[in-house]
Amino acid sequence: MAVVAYISGHGLGHSAREVTILRDLPPEIPLFVKTVAPEWFWRVEVKRPFTLIPESFDVGCLQTDSMTVDIAATRAAWEEQNQRNQVRRADEIAWLRSVNARLILTDVASFPLTLGLPSVCVANFTWVDIYAEYVGFEGIVAQLEAEYAQATLLLEAGLALPMPYFPRRESVGLVARVGKRSPLAPDNGGNLRNALIYAGSWGMPFPWVSLERFVGWTFYTLTPPPGPWPRNLVVLSREAMPHEDLVASVDCVISKAGYGLVGECMAAGTPLIYGPREGFAEFAALDAALQTWDGGMRLESEAFLSARWPLEGIPAKGSVSRLPTPGAATTIATLVKLWSTD
Numbered sequence: 001m002a003v004v005a006y007i008s009g010h011g012l013g014h015s016a017r018e019v020t021i022l023r024d025l026p027p028e029i030p031l032f033v034k035t036v037a038p039e040w041f042w043r044v045e046v047k048r049p050f051t052l053i054p055e056s057f058d059v060g061c062l063q064t065d066s067m068t069v070d071i072a073a074t075r076a077a078w079e080e081q082n083q084r085n086q087v088r089r090a091d092e093i094a095w096l097r098s099v100n101a102r103l104i105l106t107d108v109a110s111f112p113l114t115l116g117l118p119s120v121c122v123a124n125f126t127w128v129d130i131y132a133e134y135v136g137f138e139g140i141v142a143q144l145e146a147e148y149a150q151a152t153l154l155l156e157a158g159l160a161l162p163m164p165y166f167p168r169r170e171s172v173g174l175v176a177r178v179g180k181r182s183p184l185a186p187d188n189g190g191n192l193r194n195a196l197i198y199a200g201s202w203g204m205p206f207p208w209v210s211l212e213r214f215v216g217w218t219f220y221t222l223t224p225p226p227g228p229w230p231r232n233l234v235v236l237s238r239e240a241m242p243h244e245d246l247v248a249s250v251d252c253v254i255s256k257a258g259y260g261l262v263g264e265c266m267a268a269g270t271p272l273i274y275g276p277r278e279g280f281a282e283f284a285a286l287d288a289a290l291q292t293w294d295g296g297m298r299l300e301s302e303a304f305l306s307a308r309w310p311l312e313g314i315p316a317k318g319s320v321s322r323l324p325t326p327g328a329a330t331t332i333a334t335l336v337k338l339w340s341t342d
Contacts, residue, residue, distance in 0.1 A: 001102035002030035003339060006112040009036035010060025011200065014107045016243075016260035017122065017157065017175050019045035020328045021335075022105075029339060032099060040238075057085060058109035061130060061279070065203055069279035071134050078131075078140060085111045103339045110147035118338055121151045122175070122331060124160040124259055125282040133281055155334060157327050159259060159289045161282060170334065175327030176263025179248030182241060184220070195311070196246055197221045198255035206307050208233065214311055220250065244268070252297075252314045257286045269322035271295040271314055275304030295320040 005022060008014040015037040023046040025031060031050040033042060034057065042052055059081045062073040093115055096104075104119040106112045108126045113119045128144045131137040145165040148154075154166035158174035184194055197204070197219050203226075211219055211230040219233045222243075229235075236246070247253055247261070248268035255261055257274040259282065265272040272295060277283040290296030297310065 001339065002032055002099050003103045003105060003335065004032045004034065004096060004099070004101045004112075005105040005107075006057050006109045007033060007035035007037060007107050008058050008060055008109060009056055010058070011258065012037060012041060013258045013260040015041055015045075016177065017263075018105075018107050020175055020177050021122065021331045022046055022050070023048060024328065024332055026336060029336075030099070032101075056081065057111050058127060060127065065205060071279070075134070075137065075140070082111075082140075082143075089115070103335065105335065106151075110144050113151045114147050118152045118341075119150070120153050120155055120335065120338065121148065121166070122155045122157055122172075123163070124157045124285065126163060128165060129161045129163070129281040130279075133279065152338070153334070155327075155331050157259075157331075159262065159285050161285050172330040172334070173326040174263055174266065174323060175331065176260070176267045176325045177242075177244035178267045178325055179242065179244030179246070179264060181248045181268075182245050184218075184249055192216055193311075193314070194218050194220060194250045196250045196253045196255075198253060198261060199223050199225070200256060200258070204256075205305060210307050214309075217311060219254075220246070251317055252311070254309060257283060257290060259286065262286050262290065263325065265295060266293060266323040267325050269295065269318065269320040271297060271320055273297045273299065273304070273309050275299050275301050293321060293323065 005018060007018050015035065019042065022031060027048050032053060033050055034053045034055045036054055036056045039052055059077040061069045062077055064070050096115060096117060101117060104112050104117050106121050108121060108123045113121065126148055128141055128148060132141050148165050149167055151166060154163065154169040156169055156171045193216055195217060199221060208225040209228055209230050212232055217232060220236055221233065222236055222238055224235050244264050247264040247270050250270060252271040252273060253265055254273045256277055287298065
């Protein structure tokens with residue numbers, strides 16, 4: 001009797017949350033993962049046996065960069081995805097039977113919740129919350145609300161929006177990968193402090209060369225920026241160290257506020273410098289949590305994108321609160337209970 005997980009491929013945040021849970025699912029439970037997130041990420045993070053199938057059941061938001069949504073393209077993509085979902089409904093139900101599926105987990109596609117099996121949605125927001133802010137999406141939002149309402153249970157993963165359309169819910173708390181502090185690469189030019197710039201899948205339009213004005217700082221990133229690089233920028237390979245360890249090892253992180261990264265920063269006690277995000281409803285919940293935590297440093301958009309970062313005010317390493325992350329263990333216990341219930 002298998003667990004089948006449908007994971008959004010919009011960015012890596014949904015996958016980062018679910019690998020934290022699914023890698024510790026008991027090995028006797030067969031696991032199938034359907035996602036278009038990068039396979040390398042899942043293979044690196046999840047060491048237990050599982051079958052990965054590169055299929056998509058939601059679109060999230062189509063973006064022009066890490067901070068901006070293309071609303072018209074998002075609507076067109078959603079309509080195409082919805083039509084594809086409806087056409088393959090019977091085939092998907094037949095496939096679930098063929099693998100002896102017992103329980104569906106989704107983060108955060110709604111369509112799998114309508115396939116007739118016990119189902120759990122793990123989320124701090126859904127596409128209802130995102131699309132509700134877009135003009136002309138009223139019919140889409142109504143359909144999504146009806147689909148999410150069919151979930152057996154919402155496991156609310158901390159830093160959450162209200163999501164009143166779920167009739168049954170449990171709060172599990174923050175789900176995040178917890179890093180270990182490690183020495184960074186020696187090629188930091190003798191600088192004493194380090195920052196990670198996480199530009200996301202779509203990049204950040206920072207004036208990268210201007211980072212040389214931050215004397216005493218080395219910046220690390222995982223994606224080479226366009227144009228000339230500053231001398232104090234180190235581009236790391238993704239294999240250099242686990243991402244959560246990198247977050248735990250730097251003095252601060254500079255990035256957009258997304259669930260996975262916010263959780264890793266809070267778990268490690270690593271300050272986060274971030275800017276506002278328009279068109280992302282979940283930003284309100286993340287921003288509220290960051291403003292009550294002693295490591296959140298929000299800048300106005302122009303200051304953030306022009307790299308006017310207040311690095312002189314970054315607290316000493318180890319002085320920022322580390323927040324608990326009970327969500328993964330609580331979620332695993334609930335999944336096992338549901339899976340084993342006749």
